[in-house]
Amino acid sequence: MPSFSQIKDMYKMQRDAKRVKKELKNIHVEAEASGVKVVVAADQEIVAIHISDEVQRERVPELLIDALNRAMKKAQVIAAEHMQGIMGQMGL
Numbered sequence: 273m274p275s276f277s278q279i280k281d282m283y284k285m286q287r288d289a290k291r292v293k294k295e296l297k298n299i300h301v302e303a304e305a306s307g308v309k310v311v312v313a314a315d316q317e318i319v320a321i322h323i324s325d326e327v328q329r330e331r332v333p334e335l336l337i338d339a340l341n342r343a344m345k346k347a348q349v350i351a352a353e354h355m356q357g358i359m360g361q362m363g364l
Contacts, residue, residue, distance in 0.1 A: 292354050299350055303342035308335040312343040314350040 299314035307324035318340070323332060 289355075296351055296354060301343055301346040301350065303339045303346065305335040305338040305342070306331070308332065308339045310336070310339040310343045312340070312347045314347045314354070316344060316347050316351070 293315060296314040297317070300311050300319055301314065302309060302311045304310075307327040309320075309322040309324075310318065311320040311322075313319050321336070323336075327335065
C-alpha cells in the first residue's frame with residue numbers, strides 16, 4: 273500500500289502534468305512550405321493554415337502535408353522538453 277508521502281507526490285505530479293498540458297496549448301509553432309503556412313500548438317492541435325493565392329491548386333496537398341509534418345515535429349520537441357521535468361519526477 274502506498275504511503276501518504278507517495279500519494280502526495282503522485283498528486284503533485286498529476287497536477288504538474290495538467291499545468292504543463294495547459295501551457296502547451298498557448299505555445300504556437302509554425303512551418304512553411306512554398307506559400308503554405310501552418311501554425312500548430314505545442315499540444316499538437318492545428319491552430320491555423322494559410323495558403324497563399326500564388327500556390328498552384330494541385331500542389332496544395334503535398335505542401336500542406338510537408339508543412340504540417342514539420343510543424344508537428346517541432347511541437348513534439350517542445351512538448352517533450354516541457355514534460356521532461358515531470359517524467360524525471362516519475363523516474364522515467
